[in-house]
Amino acid sequence: MDPRKDIRDFLTTRRARITPQQAGIPDYGAKRRVPGLRREEVALLAGVSVDYYTRLERGNLTGVSDTVLGAVAKVLELDEAERAHLWDLVRASTTIRKAQPKPTTAQVRPNLQHVLDALVDAPAWVSNDRLDILATNRLCAALYADAFSDPERPVNLARYVFLDPKSRDFFRDWEQHADNAVDILRTSAGRNPYDERLTKLVGELSTRSDDFRTRWGAHNVRFHRTGVKRMHHAEVGDLDLTFEGMEVSSHPGLTLYVMTAEPGSVSDERLRILASWASPIEKASRTAPPTPPEQD
Numbered sequence: 001m002d003p004r005k006d007i008r009d010f011l012t013t014r015r016a017r018i019t020p021q022q023a024g025i026p027d028y029g030a031k032r033r034v035p036g037l038r039r040e041e042v043a044l045l046a047g048v049s050v051d052y053y054t055r056l057e058r059g060n061l062t063g064v065s066d067t068v069l070g071a072v073a074k075v076l077e078l079d080e081a082e083r084a085h086l087w088d089l090v091r092a093s094t095t096i097r098k099a100q101p102k103p104t105t106a107q108v109r110p111n112l113q114h115v116l117d118a119l120v121d122a123p124a125w126v127s128n129d130r131l132d133i134l135a136t137n138r139l140c141a142a143l144y145a146d147a148f149s150d151p152e153r154p155v156n157l158a159r160y161v162f163l164d165p166k167s168r169d170f171f172r173d174w175e176q177h178a179d180n181a182v183d184i185l186r187t188s189a190g191r192n193p194y195d196e197r198l199t200k201l202v203g204e205l206s207t208r209s210d211d212f213r214t215r216w217g218a219h220n221v222r223f224h225r226t227g228v229k230r231m232h233h234a235e236v237g238d239l240d241l242t243f244e245g246m247e248v249s250s251h252p253g254l255t256l257y258v259m260t261a262e263p264g265s266v267s268d269e270r271l272r273i274l275a276s277w278a279s280p281i282e283k284a285s286r287t288a289p290p291t292p293p294e295q296d
Contacts, residue, residue, distance in 0.1 A: 001193035001202075003092035004059030010089065010219045011057045014076040015042055023075065037075075046071040061090050081187060085221040088190035108135045112251060116140075121275060123241070123259045126248065129188035130198050131157040131181060134254070139271075142278040143233060143259075146170055158185060158201065162209040172230040172238065182215040183222035190221065229259060235277070236270040 016036035020027045025041055032038075037045075043053035048068060056064060056072065069090065073083050108126050116124050116137040123140035127133050132154040133147075141148055146167070147160045158181045161167045161174070171177040188198060205212040224245055231239045241259040248254040261268035 001189050001199055003089050003190075003193050006190065006193070006219070007059045007061070007086075007089045007093060008057055009217075010086065011072075011076070013219045014078065014082065015039070015057075018076060022077070042072065042075050045075040048072075059093060061094055064090065064094075081183075081221045081223045084223075085187055085190045089193075092190070092193045108251065108254065112248065112254075112256075115256070119258065121272070123271075124257065126251075126254050126256050127157065128253050128255075129184075129192065130195070130201055131184060133157060138278040139275050140259075142274055143231070143239075146234075156201065157181060158205060158212075162205055162212045170231055170233075172232050177229075178211060179215060179220070180222060180224060180227075182212060182218075183220045184224050186216065186219060187221040187223070224255075233270075233274065236274050239267045239270055240265070241267060241271070 016034070018037050020032075020037065020041070023037055023041065023045060025037075025045075039054055039057065040050045043050045046053065046068070048056075048071070052068075053072070056068075069086060073086060076082075078086060112126060113135050116126065116135055119137050120139065123137065123143045125133050125136040125140045125144075133144075133156070134154055136144070144155075146164070147155050147157070147170075150160075150164070161171070161178055161181050167177075168174045185198070185202060188195070189202065192198065202216065206216060226244050227242070229239075229241050229243055231241065233239060239261065241261055243257055243259045245255045245257045248256050261271045
């Protein structure tokens, strides 16, 4: 990943989505050559010179202050995830790369697996910033049976969404899941741009999937903390499940997700049926094996 290029593309795409009317700039009907705001308009609204903002947008961030970044973020109407992403890109572009990049955790400790196994009525799993599913409970493995039919471990949700045609039947709102997957990976790339495995994953998906490549170029980011997953399971039918994502403080880089159905709903009944069918799948088939250390 190239943080300076990512800053340029991120700021350019954010600038393009803000209309003069949104920014409070009078529009006298003149034809504009570019969508959204011009650089000079962003500079004016942020209280910096055009030359200074132009250098920022080109990735020259030497000496940039939080105050200036905050002003630019306000003009571009960045949300919480976008602001965090901008700051991540700035840190990455102004910090000398370390000889050993910070690894993204690739396996879970036994006590975390015990937590998953204790959740018998709710699908639960742990994933890392690359969307590798590192561990699940039995019900989650039964719910994602199609994904786990691939013998490769760890199962990667982004690969499943973009490279496995069955995912389009499983996710009833596939487009939304596809957007979410790319937004999460883009957020992760800003946080840890020197993650070699993430770089390889993005390269693979960009080469093999037009849908992924188009979305990756949009530079959208997102915090995936809560929401609704609309699925179609081959055995029990349609399911509408809410999920909550919780960062695992004792395992940096990992997130624990738990899905539930509204009590008494059709989805709740179907989830209970699936739970009754869930066989005691061998833990080795639903837990990622240890991953060798990354090499420079």
